[in-house]
Amino acid sequence: MKKAMLTLCAAAAAMTVGLTGALGGSQATPGVSAKIIKIGGTFPLTGAASSYAPIPRGMAAYFSYLNAQKGHKRGINGRQVQFIYYDDAYNPAQTVQQTQRLVEQDRVFALVGGLGTEPQLAVRDYLNQKQVPQIYVSTGATTFGSDQARHPWTVGWQPDYQAEGALYGKTIAHDNPNAKIAIIVQNDDYGNDYIAGFKAGLGHKQDQIVSTRGFQVTDPSVASQLTDLKRSGADTLMIFATPAKTIQTYATLARIGWKPDIYVNSVSATDAFMTTAVKLAGADTVNGSISVEYLKDPANPKWASDAGMQLYRKIMAQFLPDANANDGLYLYGMAKAYSFAQAVVKTGSNLTRANFMNAVLNMTDKTNPFALPGVVIKTGKKDAFPISQMKMIKFNNGTWTETGSLVNGRGK
C-alpha cells in the first residue's frame, strides 16, 4: 500500500508542470451593450477601513438616480448603469482577487473609484496589461496621475497629495514668510508625498522648516515627536497624517500646552474627525486649523439652498433613506459617479475602452454639481490629474469657512 501511495505521489508530481491556458477574448467590448454599461470597483466595506464604505454607496445611489430618469435622459446615453462593487477589506490580496473577478468573470467595462493606495497599486499593472480602464481611483497618491506614461489606463481624480502640500507651502511663503515651521508626518509614501509637495511649494523658503519628526502608523503615541517639535521653537505646525493619528496629535497638543498655527491635510479634515478632535483636545486647540476642500460639505449649513446640495439630498432621501447624509463621503461618491457619466457622454456613440480613455484624458467639465463652484475637472494627454483646484478653509467653532478663492495646486 505504501507503493500505491507512492504511485499517487508520483502522479501528483507529474502534474507539476504548466499553467492554465488563457481564455480567448471576445470581439465586442466587455460590459457594454446597447442597453447596459457594466462597471465595477473594490472598496473596504468591512474591517478597519470600512468607514470609507459610504463612497461606493453614494456612487451606486447616483447611478440608480440616472437609471430611474425618464425618456432620453434614462441612464447614460440610454444605457443603464450596472455598478458592481466588492469588499476587499483594504487587503491588497483581496483587491487582486476581486478585481480579477470583476474583469474576468463579471466582464466589466471599467473599474471606477477603486479605493486605497496599496490596494489600487496591487492591481495597477494587471489592469494596464489587460488594458482595462482603472479610473478615478479613490486615493490622492501622486503616482496614480504622474505615472501616466507607464500606466496609460490609470487615472486619479481628487487633488493629489503633492498638489495639496504645495498649496500649503505657497500659502505660508506668501502669507507668513518668517514662519518657523515644524512638521509631524507619517513615515511612509503617503507622508513623503505631502512633504515633497510642501517643500516645492515653499520654494526658497524651505529653510523656514526648523524640525521634522516622523511616526509609524503603528506607533502607540506621538507625544515624544510633538515634545521635540515644540522645543524647536516653531510657531507653525503641519500635520501630514491619517485621521486617527491627526486626532491623537490634537489631543497631545492640548496636553503639552502648545498652540502653534496648524495646517492639517484634507484627508483628516472632515467634519466627523474634527468633531472628535474638538471633543478630545478642546475647541481652543483645534480652532484656527487650516486645510483645503474641493467638494461641497453637506455638514456645512451654507449650502442648504444650493441646487447641487439639494439634488444630493434628494438622491440620498430616495435611494439611501437610512444613511447619514451629512457624511461627506456619500457626496464624494456621487461627485465621482457624475464625473464618470460625463466621461461616458463625452466618449460618444462608439463606446470602446480605448475611446473611453481618450475621453477621460480629454475632459473639461465645469458642471459637477457636487464640487465647489468654479472647480473645473480638467485633463489632457499629459495631465492625468482631473481635480487640481482647491480652496483654503479655516476651522472655527464646529465648521469650516472658506478663507480664499480657488487656487490650482498644480499651477506653476
Added chain:
Amino acid sequence: MQRVRVDAALVGRLAALAAAALFVGLYPLFVSSYKASEFVLVGIYFIAILGLNILSGYNGQISLGHGAFMGIGAYTTAILVSKYHVGELWTIPLAALVAGTIGFLFGFPALRLSGVYLALATFGLAVAFVQLTQSFHFASFTGGGTGLSIGLPKTPYYLTWGIAGGMFCVAWLLLRGRIGRAFTAVRDAPLAAVSSGVSLAAYKTLAFGISAAYAGVAGSLFAMRYGFINPLEFSVALSILLLTGAALGGLGSLEGMIFGALFIQYAPGYGEKISKTAPSVMYGVILLAVLFVVPGGAAQLLKRLRRLLKQAAKPLYSRLGTPAVETAATSTRSEK
C-alpha cells in the same frame, strides 16, 4: 489474510484520493480562468492547514500565528525575486527553509508554554509580523507599508496542486511512521512519552519547524499567485482563518483539510452574499453551528456517514455471503 482485509479499506481511501486528484486535474478544463485562479487558493490554503494540522491536530500545540509563517514564506519569495532576481520556482524550497527555521526556533519558547498561553504567544507573532514588515526601518528590504511587486497575478494551478499533492503524501508518510507516533504520544501523554524515551523538546520544536515550513511553501505560492504582497495580507485575520479552516476540516485528519481549505476560500464569499455589511459575522455563525454539530469537523462527518452506510449494507453482505468489511473501518493499524 489480515493484510488483504486491511488493504480493502486502503483501496477505498486511495480510490477517493485518486478521484479527488482526477477532479483537481480536470477542473480548470471546464471552468473559467477566474474560477481556476480561485481554486489555486484552495490548494494554497490546503498546504498551509496541512502544516497547521501537523502542529495542532497531531502534536497538540495551538498556533494563532500561522498567517505570519505564510507571510515569511511570501516575503522570502518576493524579496528573492524582486531584489536578487532568483527564479520563482527556486524560491519555494528556500521559503520552506526560512519559514521552517524560524518556526523551529519559535518552538523553543513554545516549549515553556501550553494551551492558552501558547495561543497568546503565537498571536503576538502574528501581530508583530505585520508591524515589522510595515516598519520604516526595514522598508528598503520589505517595501514597508507599500509592499513588494514581483509581476502580474498568475494562476500557477498545476504547480500549486502538484505541490499540494506531494506535501500531502509527505505528511501522510511522516505521520504514519515513528515521528507521527511520537507526535501523538507527546500530545496525548507527555509523561508516558518521556518515559519511553521520546524527547519532548525535540518533537515539539520539530513539529513547529515542519508546520512552519508547510506554511512557508503556501506563502511562497501565495506571492506568485498575486504577484504583489503587502503586510496587510498576512494580518491576524489570516491566522485565525487558517485555524478555523483546520478545525472545520477536522484536526487530526489529513484528508479533512481539503474541506477546511474549501471553507477558507469560499465561505467568506457566501457570507458576503447573505450580508454585505458583516460577512465575517455570518461566517462565525456557520463556524459555531458546525462545531456544535460535528466538533470533529468534516472528517468526523465523513466517518459517521461511512459507518452509517456500512451498517445499512451489513444485512446485504451477510445474505450474499461476502466477508464482513467493517473490521477495516475500526481497525487501528500499527504495522509498518
